[in-house]
Amino acid sequence: MIIKPRTRGFICLTSHPEGTLQNIKNQIDYVKSKGKIKNGPKKVLVIGASTGFGIASRITAAFGSDAATIGVFFEKPAAEGKPGTAGWYNSAAFEKEAHASGLYAKSINGDAFSDEIKKQTIDLIKKDLGQIDLVVYSLASPRRTHPKTGVNYASVLKPIGQPFTNKTVDFHTGVVSDITINPVDNDEDIQNTIAVMGGEDWKFWMEDLKEAGVLAEGVKTVAYSYIGPELTYPIYRNGTIGKAKDDLEATVTTINKLLKDLNGISYVSVNKALVTQSSSAIPVVPLYISLLYKVMKQKGIHEGCIEQMQRLFAESLYSGEKISLDEKGRIRIDDLEMREDVQKEVAALWEQATTQVKKYWQIQLLHHKEDIAFKSISKSKWEDQKLAGDTLKSVQRT
Ligand code: NAD
Numbered sequence: 001m002i003i004k005p006r007t008r009g010f011i012c013l014t015s016h017p018e019g020t021l022q023n024i025k026n027q028i029d030y031v032k033s034k035g036k037i038k039n040g041p042k043k044v045l046v047i048g049a050s051t052g053f054g055i056a057s058r059i060t061a062a063f064g065s066d067a068a069t070i071g072v073f074f075e076k077p078a079a080e081g082k083p084g085t086a087g088w089y090n091s092a093a094f095e096k097e098a099h100a101s102g103l104y105a106k107s108i109n110g111d112a113f114s115d116e117i118k119k120q121t122i123d124l125i126k127k128d129l130g131q132i133d134l135v136v137y138s139l140a141s142p143r144r145t146h147p148k149t150g151v152n153y154a155s156v157l158k159p160i161g162q163p164f165t166n167k168t169v170d171f172h173t174g175v176v177s178d179i180t181i182n183p184v185d186n187d188e189d190i191q192n193t194i195a196v197m198g199g200e201d202w203k204f205w206m207e208d209l210k211e212a213g214v215l216a217e218g219v220k221t222v223a224y225s226y227i228g229p230e231l232t233y234p235i236y237r238n239g240t241i242g243k244a245k246d247d248l249e250a251t252v253t254t255i256n257k258l259l260k261d262l263n264g265i266s267y268v269s270v271n272k273a274l275v276t277q278s279s280s281a282i283p284v285v286p287l288y289i290s291l292l293y294k295v296m297k298q299k300g301i302h303e304g305c306i307e308q309m310q311r312l313f314a315e316s317l318y319s320g321e322k323i324s325l326d327e328k329g330r331i332r333i334d335d336l337e338m339r340e341d342v343q344k345e346v347a348a349l350w351e352q353a354t355t356q357v358k359k360y361w362q363i364q365l366l367h368h369k370e371d372i373a374f375k376s377i378s379k380s381k382w383e384d385q386k387l388a389g390d391t392l393k394s395v396q397r398t
Pocket residue numbers: 047048049050051052053054072073074075087110111112113138139140141224225226270271272273274275276277278279
């Protein structure tokens with residue numbers, strides 16, 4: 001199955017849920033409040049640009065560094081009375097704000113894994129920007145059609161070796177219960193997951209961009225990874241998805257060789273756990289995230305995607321100083337999440353976690369506009385939920 005690329009322009013802006021526009025505006029205001037990023041990127045391609053870390057990277061480049069941006073994503077516009085996906089509205093809102101500020105911003109909606117979308121993107125760069133100086137790779141997908149073989153790969157989220165039993169939260173009801181996830185019983189599931197979420201597609205993008213001559217001298221590229229605490233190791237870092245992240249991280253060496261004659265460089269940034277469409281799909285992890293948010297907020301060190309990306313650009317990628325890397329060569333902006341005092345308190349809460357968490361979790365859903373609860377939400381529903389959220393918040397305070 002080949003997914004048909006869709007490149008229709010954005011439709012009627014007035015039909016967008018107000019909440020999405022406000023969320024994008026808030027992110028823009030945050031980036032502006034931090035001041036201009038000196039020597040920041042000027043012409044940027046973001047692959048996976050519509051939600052989570054991708055849209056936050058795009059906003060940071062545009063409003064922190066006046067960058068022209070091209071965003072590639074896979075989203076559905078509204079059709080026949082059905083609302084579009086959250087990422088569609090995010091991107092429409094972003095483009096509206098970017099254009100109002102006189103910034104170049106165009107988007108390509110289609111399958112980023114395909115050769116066709118890579119070609120369309122390259123043509124657009126050639127036509128409008130000439131060359132780009134930053135490529136952000138922020139794709140997260142459960143499946144991939146391989147562009148050379150046509151094989152469909154589906155990723156799995158499973159432990160390797162032994163079954164894993166731990167607590168999980170039902171995202172819709174907020175109920176906490178035990179879950180046992182059986183390990184993969186064949187190497188194929190591991191290989192499939194690597195094929196979807198590993199580094200091959202990032203490498204393909206960089207190869208194609210280089211061959212087309214659209215990468216500027218000194219180009220940078222960054223992809224995102226995750227490590228997390230030991231309690232999620234069996235399902236995340238030591239599980240099938242962790243193998244894919246190992247592969248992504250190893251791709252840095254390959255891409256660095258490719259970019260050497262351009263004086264280009266590639267990085268993996270290990271980001272903090274955040275509620276996004278992709279992280280919500282992993283068992284156990286959402287409960288960990290809700291406890292993590294609670295602890296980090298109490299300590300005044302909570303960050304969302306935008307705070308993370310602004311910090312990555314301003315203090316790491318474009319700080320003008322030598323970028324500090326961990327022993328495996330990775331940028332670490334999960335430093336606050338992994339702080340010993342934070343992890344100790346999360347572990348203690350984990351022991352106590354019962355459906356008591358329910359209320360807290362619901363508040364998270366209502367207050368984190370990036371998350372899937374806000375997918376396709378209508379304005380009136382948004383207001384209802386916001387009201388409910390305020391009520392819950394006051395309950396929690398007492
Ligand atoms: P997300 O689901 O919010 O965003 C995924 C993006 O990929 C969207 O823009 C979507 O449209 C796009 N996409 C998916 N399939 C596509 C396709 N076939 N063609 C074109 N676009 C496609 O995900 P996220 O949480 O922002 O994750 C981005 C990266 O950050 C991933 O590598 C993820 O592992 C990593 N990361 C996430 C977390 C977390 O807790 N959320 C933490 C650390 C690192």
